[in-house]
Amino acid sequence: MSGQRVDVKVVMLGKEYVGKTSLVERYVHDRFLVGPYQNTIGAAFVAKVMSVGDRTVTLGIWDTAGSERYEAMSRIYYRGAKAAIVCYDLTDSSSFERAKFWVKELQSLEESCQIYLCGTKSDLLEEDRRLRRVDFHDVQDYADDIKAQLFETSSKTGQSVDELFQKVAEDYVSVAAFQLMTEDKGVDLGQKSNTFFYSCCHH
């Protein structure tokens, strides 16, 4: 990947064991690793080239360590990120509290970073719905408040994983097209709609 231009810096944040590394593994390599859990130390980087319409977008994904021991390091990795995937485990309410901590951090220190909330391990709920510890509607209300998007995923089955990263790339393309348009042409912001963002990408 060396020398390749990254279009979107994406950072994975969330409590340890929520499944950040597994999400990246599923998305980039389409696999789910079984075996003993290995916590991430520091952070890991991977780049993935994908398509949005007729455009190619390269996501540069920073998978941070969830352990509070590495909290200061995670701050280094989210600096300048255009997107943050803030993960929590649907079967662990304390992980949602930790997700809120990261959201507050991003809101105060990285204002222009788009936040995606991701509830992980949804396959466990398919097996037994009583395992759910984080209510979908509560999180949806919270997501609306903070202008974030919400996904519930399973890295084991692959549920909604591609959709999540595809949305990150699509939003980047929309915002980049919008910025280009307003910077170059001094367009009246009040007149733009989402449809227009997309049409301008296909020049």
Ligand SMILES: Nc1nc2c(ncn2[C@@H]2O[C@H](COP(=O)(O)OP(=O)(O)OP(=O)(O)O)[C@@H](O)[C@H]2O)c(=O)[nH]1
């Ligand atoms: N059933 C199920 N287990 C999962 C899923 N995602 C992750 N796990 C398991 O949860 C454990 C932690 O997953 P990781 O991906 O290593 O978690 P992490 O958030 O990267 O952890 P840190 O590196 O410590 O921050 C592992 O045992 C995974 O196999 C999932 O979608 N479903």
